[in-house]
Amino acid sequence: MNRISTWMLRNTLKRKVFSFILVLLLCFLSGFIYTFYVTFRVNEQINEMFSTSISLKAMNEEMREFESHLETYLASKNSDSFVQYLDTYNLLNARSKAIIAGESPYASNLQLKNIGHLLEAYLDTSEKAIEYKRGRNTEGYLDAYGDLLNIGGYIEHKVSRLEALDFEVNLENYQQLTAQFAEIQTNLVIIAILLIALSVIFVFTFSVGVATPIVDLSEQAQAIASGDYHVKRVKGTHFKEAELLRDTFYDMASHIQEYIDELKDKVETENKLRLSETEKLKIQNSLNQAELMALQSQINPHFLFNTLNAGMQLAIIEDAERTGHFLEVLSALFRYNIQSLQNKVKLSQEFENAQKYYELMKVRFGDQFTFRFQCSPEVAGTEMPPLILQPIIENALIHGFRNKTESGLIDIRAYLSGEHVCVEVLDNGEGITETDLERLNRGDFTKVSDRVGHTTGLGLGNVYERLRHFFGVDEIMVFESVVSSHTKVTIRLPRKESESC
């Protein structure tokens, strides 16, 4: 019982199909039963219409038999005929009694009642004839037999009258029935049409109810197949299996989405790691390259320092103070230059080294160049990679004044600008063409780096890469120039620390 109620309450596909077929069957079964009932009623009415005629016909046949048996008996006194007479007598007697007593369903008809009385008299007369025959009263039984035939004639007359009357009544009944059943037939046709319409709607509703969730799911499956895993959860009450399928499908799509997201994160992380490794390798490569170049120019620093110290002592002995100072500055510059490029220095140290370089250049070029240094105390402690400023100054010196005869001015400034520490190297040299300027600002230093001259060997490309990797920002060096006017290189260092110069 519990199982049945549970089954009834659950909206399953099985129950839906069962209910659908049951409803359709019931619809058509009720239509069939209805039609059967109508047919039954028509048949019943028609039977009723003709039952009197059928009954009277049977009675007439029995009377013929009865008269025949009676006549045979009266003529021959044959016991077999008497038995047969008795049999038919009993049949007719029963019929007569039934009609008179109103047991016959159609005995309410006056003419039939008359026939019943006549039949009774007919049978009584036959008994009289038998009695006369047994009493050997020939005249009596012949008279009685004659009377019996007369009464038989009356019955026939009544039967024919009744049948004529019946025919008229039945004709009217037939017309009435035809009219009534024509109306009923119209109703039945309408009922059949309504049943068909209802069935069509049921079929439509059922097919839509069953197909909709599956069609929705198939559309979403197509979307997933084309790579769209963001399935919108559609709500709606369907049969249990469809809801289960839908929920499972959504769960599956959700799991796939989560898995894909995880994979994406993983790939992204791996890519980042790989990029980081590449960057590290690049930095390492730059450093190695710089160090290699430094080593190439400093084959034996101890030998070089010892030699420079010997020269410096020689200059002191010979009272050549300027030479001694020159060698001292050169020695300090070399010492600064050969340090590891992985070291961190302060901006003030860079400025000091640039000043030493200027002193050496002044010995070499005299008053042809003037260097001006201006470092804001608040940015002096800014940490940065070593050997940044010197290569830029060297570059300005070599490229800016290569073909220039006038005295050159190189202005080196460091100041705070918002969250950045700006280091500018401004020269009034030849300037840079627009093409080169654009290339440099794009970070392409190949041509510049390839050039050789009287420098430390570190190209702008190396400077740019080290700055970028040290501070982790791309746009760190900006070139501005007007041909035949000036060139300005600005390094924008993210501010890390503030210290006096």
Place this chain on the structure above:
Amino acid sequence: MKYVIKALEFSIIIALLTLSVITFNKINQVEISNAQSYREDQMHLAIVTDEISSYAYQRFLNGVETEVKAVDAVFEVYEIGDLSIDDIVQMLLITEVDGVVFRLSDNNLAGKGIDACKEQGIFTIVVGNDAPESARDIYIGTNKFNQGRQAATLAIEAIKEDGNIGVILGSEYHFEESSVSNNFIGGIQDVVSKASLVELTEVAYSSQKRAELIVDEMLDQNAIDLLICTDPVDVNRIIRVLVDRNRVGDIKVIASGDTDEIIDGIEKNVIAASIVENYEELGRFSVRFFSKLMSGEGVSAYINVPFQILDQNNLGIE
């Protein structure tokens, strides 16, 4: 859409249920009617007649049918022709009728049947043509002598006391020697004999020859100026002949009955007047007085049913 379909489903189901209930009721209401219902306690009346086709019989039957419903009786009709009066009486006795109405033009036949029935204690009523010699319980009818006198009076008035009168007696008068015919003709002659310029020249029975042929012959012989006709059906036939022979107005007509055709004829002055014998009343009285006999009430042995005159005056035509 979903709600539209639901509404449609609901409407169809309601329509189906309503139609099914209506049709079911209709099917159950289908009943065939039986020829005549009968109960053992109902009075059983038999009518014995020798004609069933006349206007008078149809009206008489209408009256019987109306009255049997009122007194809760059933009736059946025996027509002399197929069966002899003896056979009919035999059947009446066997079928245990309570009463018999004899509507016969032959008084002798009626008398035999009446006496046989009376021996068995069956009430007998004679209608139309009396059988005064028999043991009948009641006679119901119109005074035919008076009716004849009235017809003759109207006729003489119509022909302005000068002319020949012909009479065509309808199916009710088909037996020449019956008292009805004799009384009616006697009544006419009684009046005609007193008018010196009027003569009853022709008496014919439409039961023996069709009325059209009778009129044709009379017109050919120039024997009549006025026709008295006792059967409404014959009146129509006569009028048709007069119209065909362009003798309307020349030959006056005294009709019987109050059919639409007769009233129309009076209005158009084709028919001078009509004597309306109330045949329905005869039928009603037959059943009513039979019922009184059955209940043991004292009833007069002679019931007269009066007749009426229809002419332009009492139809409101000037």
